[in-house]
Amino acid sequence: MKFLHYLDLFGISYEQPYLPNKKTYKSSFGGFFTIALYSLSLLYFVYKLHSWLSGNINPKSTQTYQVLNNVDLQLNYPLISISFDQNTQQLDPLNSNEMIIQTYLITQQNQSINIVNVEAQNNNKIVLDNFNFSLTNSQTSLYPTQTLIALQLCDKKTQANCASDEKIKQFLELSGISMKIDMNFLYFNAQTNQFERITKSLSYAIETDVTLLNVFQLQTQKNIINNGFLFDNMVETQVVNDVQIITQSVKQAYFKNYLNGLIAVYEFNLNQLTQIQSIQYTKISEILADVGSIISTLMMLKGLAIAMNTYLLEELLNQQIISCYYPQFKELSINRNLFGQIKSVQHFNSQIDLIEFNKFYTKAKQVALKKQTVINQIYEISRLQFLVQLSIDKNKISQSHKFGIPLHLDFNNRSNTIVPFDDSIQASDRDKIYGNEDFNILTLENI
Incomplete structure (x- = not known):
């Protein structure tokens, strides 16, 4: 059993109440x-x-750059759309029935070149959706490593739906012909936790005697998003977020390996330098x-309340102890200000001299504080022991361990019924034994 007592982790400490049923002072x-x-x-x-x-709490975001040699990028949104300016609405060069300008999509993968004729859709625009790229030309590349969009005046030898020579000539005689390219980039909105599309528009003049070459270096961004509620939830995405453009004019013979008579070529490549963006959302x-x-x-401010309660408890205990020795102290009405200073003292309707009272009260509190210490209490009990030893015979003091109030089993308070509980007590002392009602004879009544 002692071993079990030693292992008990739920033991409690005894706290002596300062008043009945009050172990903690509250105010x-x-x-x-x-x-x-x-x-x-x-x-x-x-x-x-x-x-x-x-x-409204911004996530933690860090950005770094990394050089990648092998990247397979698949885009599930329209990256590029091509259209002509409003001056050509009367003569739409992309009209599939009377085509003035032909568009080709040229891709190269593993030394293999593929040329596809692209027709205008979506309000006379050429929209290229689901662009796929690979960074290096290797056997493991999933997608083309080089992608070109080529524009050519419609060749009746290869295309049956070309416009008449008169319409083509009329189109070429228009002044200020320009082509518009809209490129869509994705940016991650950290507040909405969604990607947003931003369009960058570029305009290029059309010339028929030279080929306008535009090289688009696509800047990719790898997003590592941790949006877990409590634990990590990593989501990785790779998008195109910017582009670098190099423009120059070359002779039309430069692209004779692909097609003849090209008026514009737009080449798209991936940049090896990739931006790595890590976004850490705030967890619960x-x-x-x-x-x-x-x-x-x-x-930390609770220390102020604890200090205040400590002061109030000390004042209460001091007043209780002083009242034990000076019963009339309870009849005094002490008025204090907000900081606890005594402003006035009254005894019923009589005003007490404040200076003299403060002298008395200061000294009385010092004595009361001493009486609350365990050492002083033991000291006072030892003095009482010596006084008892000087006044009462030693044998009677030894018999005090056998003194007590006999318990009446019928639990009444008949004080005239005395039942000695120990035969060792002398008959002359038996009439000094008290009854049940004397259990609280020295107990403080008004607590």
């Missing part, structure tokens, strides 16, 4: 302070939780930790 000031601190803590928690749920554990740190800071 109105402490209650007000508790309401204020916990209300502020709750309001801050609600504020942080609302900010977190509404996406971080919100709770943040709120906990603020609450801990606020709870």
Whole structure:
């Protein structure tokens, strides 16, 4: 059993109450302070939780760059759309029935060249969707390593739907012919946790005697998004977020290996330098930790309430102890200011001299504080022991261990019924044994 007692982790410490059923002193000031601190803590928690749920807390974001040698990029959104300016609406060069300009999609993969004729769609625009790229030309490449969009005046030898020579001539005589290229890039919006599309528009003049070569170096971005609620939830995506353009004019014979008489060529390549963006969303554990740190800071103010309660408890105990020795002290009405200083003292309707009272009260509190110490209590008990030893015979003092109030089993308070509980007590001392009603004969009544 002793071993079990030793292992008990749920033992409690005995706390002596300062008043009956009161082991902890509490005050109105402490209650007000508790309401204020916990209300502020709750309001801050609600504020942080609302900010977190509404996406107003910005995630942690870091950006680095990395050189990649092998990349297979698949885009599931339209990257490029080609159209002509409004001056050519009367003579739409991309009209599939009367085509003035032909568009070709040229791709190269593993030394293999593929040329596809592309027709205008979506409001007379050439929209190239689902672009796929590979960075290196190797046997493991999944997608083309080189992609070109080539524009050529419609050749009746290869295309049956070409416009008449008169319309083609009329188109070429228009002044200021320009072609518009819209490129769509994706940017991640951290507040909405979604990708947003941003369009960059470029315009190029059309010339028929030379080939306009535009090289587009696509800047890719790899997004590593951790949007877990409590644990990590990693989501990786790779998008095109920018482009670098190199423009020059070359002779039409430069692209004779592909097609003859090209008026514009747009080449698309991937840039080896890739941007790595890591986005760490705030988890609920971080919100709770943040709120906990603020609450801990606020709870530092509880020291003020504890100090105030300590002062009030000391004052209460001092007044109780002083009242034990000076019963009339309870009849005094002591008025204090906000800082606890005594402003006036009254005994019923009589005003007490404040200076003299303060002298008395200061000295009385010093004595009361001493009486509360364990050493002083033991000392006073030892003095009482010596006084008892000087006044009472030693044998009678030894018999005090056998003294007590006999328990009447019918539990009445008949004081005239005396039942000695020990035969060793002398008959002359038996009439000094008290009854049940004397159990609290020395107990302080008004506590």
